[in-house]
Amino acid sequence: MHEELKQAVCNANIELQTHKLVIYSWGNVSGIDRQAGVIAIKPSGVAYDELTPDKMVLLDLDGKVIEGELSPSSDTPTHLELYQNFKAIGGVCHTHSSNATMWAQACREIPCFGTTHADYYYGAVPVTDVMIPAEIQSDYELNTGKVIVRRFAQLNPLQMPAVLVANHGPFTWGKTPAGSVESAVVLEQVAAMAMGTLRVNDSQEGISQVLLDKHYLRKHGDNAYYGQK
Amino acid sequence: MHEELKQAVCNANIELQTHKLVIYSWGNVSGIDRQAGVIAIKPSGVAYDELTPDKMVLLDLDGKVIEGELSPSSDTPTHLELYQNFKAIGGVCHTHSSNATMWAQACREIPCFGTTHADYYYGAVPVTDVMIPAEIQSDYELNTGKVIVRRFAQLNPLQMPAVLVANHGPFTWGKTPAGSVESAVVLEQVAAMAMGTLRVNDSQEGISQVLLDKHYLRKHGDNAYYGQK
Amino acid sequence: MHEELKQAVCNANIELQTHKLVIYSWGNVSGIDRQAGVIAIKPSGVAYDELTPDKMVLLDLDGKVIEGELSPSSDTPTHLELYQNFKAIGGVCHTHSSNATMWAQACREIPCFGTTHADYYYGAVPVTDVMIPAEIQSDYELNTGKVIVRRFAQLNPLQMPAVLVANHGPFTWGKTPAGSVESAVVLEQVAAMAMGTLRVNDSQEGISQVLLDKHYLRKHGDNAYYGQK
Amino acid sequence: MHEELKQAVCNANIELQTHKLVIYSWGNVSGIDRQAGVIAIKPSGVAYDELTPDKMVLLDLDGKVIEGELSPSSDTPTHLELYQNFKAIGGVCHTHSSNATMWAQACREIPCFGTTHADYYYGAVPVTDVMIPAEIQSDYELNTGKVIVRRFAQLNPLQMPAVLVANHGPFTWGKTPAGSVESAVVLEQVAAMAMGTLRVNDSQEGISQVLLDKHYLRKHGDNAYYGQK
Numbered sequence: 023m024h025e026e027l028k029q030a031v032c033n034a035n036i037e038l039q040t041h042k043l044v045i046y047s048w049g050n051v052s053g054i055d056r057q058a059g060v061i062a063i064k065p066s067g068v069a070y071d072e073l074t075p076d077k078m079v080l081l082d083l084d085g086k087v088i089e090g091e092l093s094p095s096s097d098t099p100t101h102l103e104l105y106q107n108f109k110a111i112g113g114v115c116h117t118h119s120s121n122a123t124m125w126a127q128a129c130r131e132i133p134c135f136g137t138t139h140a141d142y143y144y145g146a147v148p149v150t151d152v153m154i155p156a157e158i159q160s161d162y163e164l165n166t167g168k169v170i171v172r173r174f175a176q177l178n179p180l181q182m183p184a185v186l187v188a189n190h191g192p193f194t195w196g197k198t199p200a201g202s203v204e205s206a207v208v209l210e211q212v213a214a215m216a217m218g219t220l221r222v223n224d225s226q227e228g229i230s231q232v233l234l235d236k237h238y239l240r241k242h243g244d245n246a247y248y249g250q251k
Numbered sequence: 252m253h254e255e256l257k258q259a260v261c262n263a264n265i266e267l268q269t270h271k272l273v274i275y276s277w278g279n280v281s282g283i284d285r286q287a288g289v290i291a292i293k294p295s296g297v298a299y300d301e302l303t304p305d306k307m308v309l310l311d312l313d314g315k316v317i318e319g320e321l322s323p324s325s326d327t328p329t330h331l332e333l334y335q336n337f338k339a340i341g342g343v344c345h346t347h348s349s350n351a352t353m354w355a356q357a358c359r360e361i362p363c364f365g366t367t368h369a370d371y372y373y374g375a376v377p378v379t380d381v382m383i384p385a386e387i388q389s390d391y392e393l394n395t396g397k398v399i400v401r402r403f404a405q406l407n408p409l410q411m412p413a414v415l416v417a418n419h420g421p422f423t424w425g426k427t428p429a430g431s432v433e434s435a436v437v438l439e440q441v442a443a444m445a446m447g448t449l450r451v452n453d454s455q456e457g458i459s460q461v462l463l464d465k466h467y468l469r470k471h472g473d474n475a476y477y478g479q480k
Numbered sequence: 481m482h483e484e485l486k487q488a489v490c491n492a493n494i495e496l497q498t499h500k501l502v503i504y505s506w507g508n509v510s511g512i513d514r515q516a517g518v519i520a521i522k523p524s525g526v527a528y529d530e531l532t533p534d535k536m537v538l539l540d541l542d543g544k545v546i547e548g549e550l551s552p553s554s555d556t557p558t559h560l561e562l563y564q565n566f567k568a569i570g571g572v573c574h575t576h577s578s579n580a581t582m583w584a585q586a587c588r589e590i591p592c593f594g595t596t597h598a599d600y601y602y603g604a605v606p607v608t609d610v611m612i613p614a615e616i617q618s619d620y621e622l623n624t625g626k627v628i629v630r631r632f633a634q635l636n637p638l639q640m641p642a643v644l645v646a647n648h649g650p651f652t653w654g655k656t657p658a659g660s661v662e663s664a665v666v667l668e669q670v671a672a673m674a675m676g677t678l679r680v681n682d683s684q685e686g687i688s689q690v691l692l693d694k695h696y697l698r699k700h701g702d703n704a705y706y707g708q709k
Numbered sequence: 710m711h712e713e714l715k716q717a718v719c720n721a722n723i724e725l726q727t728h729k730l731v732i733y734s735w736g737n738v739s740g741i742d743r744q745a746g747v748i749a750i751k752p753s754g755v756a757y758d759e760l761t762p763d764k765m766v767l768l769d770l771d772g773k774v775i776e777g778e779l780s781p782s783s784d785t786p787t788h789l790e791l792y793q794n795f796k797a798i799g800g801v802c803h804t805h806s807s808n809a810t811m812w813a814q815a816c817r818e819i820p821c822f823g824t825t826h827a828d829y830y831y832g833a834v835p836v837t838d839v840m841i842p843a844e845i846q847s848d849y850e851l852n853t854g855k856v857i858v859r860r861f862a863q864l865n866p867l868q869m870p871a872v873l874v875a876n877h878g879p880f881t882w883g884k885t886p887a888g889s890v891e892s893a894v895v896l897e898q899v900a901a902m903a904m905g906t907l908r909v910n911d912s913q914e915g916i917s918q919v920l921l922d923k924h925y926l927r928k929h930g931d932n933a934y935y936g937q938k
Contacts, residue, residue, distance in 0.1 A: 525936025
């Protein structure tokens with residue numbers, strides 16, 4: 023059952039390795055079938071080369087395993103929290119990709135320094151609060167989801183499909199599992215470029231709202247005119 | 252019709268991926284047949300792996316589509332503006348290649364720090380003005396071309412086949428589509444080296460005019476003596 | 481004899497090249513059979529492409545060659561000193577991998593800036609003292625082992641399977657030869673991320689003890705819950 | 710004639726591309742048969758993929774072409790000057806490899822920050838004087854050789870098989886053409902590590918003479934004990 027979902031989630035996980043966002047088993051992707059209320063996610067600690075659709079773990083929105091013999095990713099409670107709160111998303115991706123993780127470890131949001139960034143993210147990529155001891159000591163992975171959701175109180179997840187968890191690394195999402203990986207790839211590139219921008223000019227500021235609007239809305243929403251109709 | 256032009260433009264677009272200057276569909280190359288007044292350009296938002304000569308879009312210099320079923324690159328008006336003003340060029344290339352984009356985002360020209368740079372660019376690689384709201388809000392892509400042309404009031408496009416659009420990224424050109432891609436490859440290398448140069452010595456200044464003349468003119472113009480006759 | 485050990489050590493040495501931790505013959509891995517008191521190590525100065533299990537050199541814990549026609553790695557006395565003092569380890573790896581070597585050359589420990597680091601190393605990755613002339617002039621490789629062991633007086637080698645030898649580069653270890661290489665791969669990644677973290681925020685401090693405990697103990701020890709049971 | 714020399718020089722040039730030290734035709738290697746007084750060098754501006762032994766150009770020590778239909782590298786006079794003054798060398802290599810070029814463009818010698826460097830170079834890698842206008846305007850390539858030789862007045866070329874030409878890039882050499890390329894590969898790595906070392910600790914100083922002696926002499930000279938006998 024849910025073969026299409028398992029296939030899509032399996033493929034998206036394998037793409038993490040293709041795009042060099044992960045080594046060993048340092049990342050995971052999940053996807054959701056909203057109508058069925060079913061989530062598929064990577065099994066914990068399994069190498070990407072060994073992934074097949076039937077190894078994906080199926081869960082309901084409360085985290086109860088519906089199908090699969092392997093344990094789900096240890097980050098599963100974070101994914102669930104995101105699906106429960108960001109109703110429009112269909113895939114979630116977590117990696118420790120190098121450049122995005124540097125910003126996350128530095129606890130600093132990524133300013134929007136150019137149009138590459140503005141084509142995908144409608145503003146600076148936010149960083150969460152540093153988690154407090156109580157949030158870490160129990161229900162850590164669930165609370166990781168909660169600090170993300172808290173940070174998005176004023177943000178639209180589809181206009182900002184990425185976050186940096188402070189001291190940790192990026193979570194990204196999209197309408198599909200593949201879309202969440204695309205956001206992870208772009209974030210890695212944007213993070214690298216932002217670091218280089220500061221190296222060339224350490225007082226550089228973000229682009230204007232006008233340019234941000236132009237590029238973001240050129241590709242997204244009703245008036246988009248990029249790509250084929 | 253114009254098979255040779257479409258083939259050359261298709262190949263040049265594919266080279267963007269070979270040289271790792273692009274991911275997804277983040278760049279485009281065009282070429283012009285000056286005699287026929289015909290421009291071929293990449294279709295918008297199509298992956299490089301799927302490009303074939305017959306997918307190239309043919310336009311006249313006013314941007315009217317002559318042949319092709321796909322929409323042309325959304326950057327087409329920028330390309331047209333460059334062809335109309337830089338009469339000696341035969342190919343235009345736009346990418347968001349990492350190192351060149353870092354300088355563009357930092358709104359800083361790339362000083363000529365060495366002979367690698369001087370072999371291709373006759374001086375610092377210029378950066379355009381930051382575009383004002385009115386230039387962004389309407390005819391954005393056309394105005395992108397106009398700020399480039401304005402920046403070249405005192406520059407010879409064939410001696411400086413590259414520019415950094417502020418807050419955005421590089422445009423490069425050459426006598427042919429392939430030549431415009433070669434300039435994009437070299438610019439990426441030169442941008443990386445310039446950044447490293449400043450990291451080693453943050454008060455380093457550009458090379459002397461004498462050394463610039465020597466290297467540039469060793470490879471270009473009537474007295475060139477590099478390569479085979 | 482000891483075919484399994486020689487095979488494991490040969491494979492682990494070849495992995496150094498696969499993971500791009502070495503060029504030429506800039507690294508070596510050894511393994512130990514504690515019960516037999518036998519160590520297998522890479523021969524000195526031999527290219528990874530030419531390695532076969534029968535070229536591994538077998539030694540006892542005093543460094544006496546038991547089997548093999550080639551000279552053992554010139555770093556052998558360092559490996560022996562580690563096996564003699566760190567009783568729980570089964571493999572040792574030495575490389576000059578770029579990012580870890582940068583920190584070693586800078587004589588600076590790698591702070592634990594995030595959970596990627598905390599998943600593998602229970603605290604900052606330590607750097608040894610700079611060796612004094614007497615330690616360098618005679619028994620240099622043995623003394624390299626001694627300064628490492630000295631640095632670990634208060635540290636548990638299995639909780640901190642890596643060290644930076646000042647002015648030199650990393651040594652890593654693990655329960656097996658393959659495990660020592662995994663630590664070398666992770667260290668290289670962690671070193672790169674730490675450098676980038678400081679570039680983004682040069683006053684960034686290490687993560688809290690609570691977060692370090694959470695991540696390290698999530699993967700290691702009796703209460704680990706990462707991966708498959 | 711001189712088939713062996715042409716083969717060795719051709720192979721060494723192709724290795725520049727294999728080791729990613731060059732793009733386009735940005736580097737060249739030569740070799741000398743001291744007994745015959747014959748030098749083989751890459752033809753100017755020819756792509757590495759198209760090189761075959763019979764395309765190598767043969768010259769005498771005065772630069773007179775003995776064999777070959779193509780023009781020799783435009784850097785030939787630099788190579789000749791090095792062969793005439795450094796009597797023990799058998800191969801010369803010139804590239805614009807990224808990291809070494811950054812130091813050359815910054816006009817800064819590469820301090821010996823660690824044992825990786827000390828294994829190959831007996832001290833800081835020197836940088837030449839900036840060439841004066843008269844040296845650039847006539848006999849530029851010959852004068853490039855002369856500023857290198859001048860810089861080596863107090864240095865032994867076999868103990869320091871590399872130099873940075875200010876504002877330009879590295880020249881390396883060795884006992885053979887292949888040896889000159891190995892030095893170019895190592896220099897690139899050493900240059901990258903030195904830059905990273907300064908990023909981690911910007912007041913880091915070079916290693917002690919004792920450690921330099923230990924590592925350099927462990928691999929070179931009568932008392933070397935690295936590798937197989």
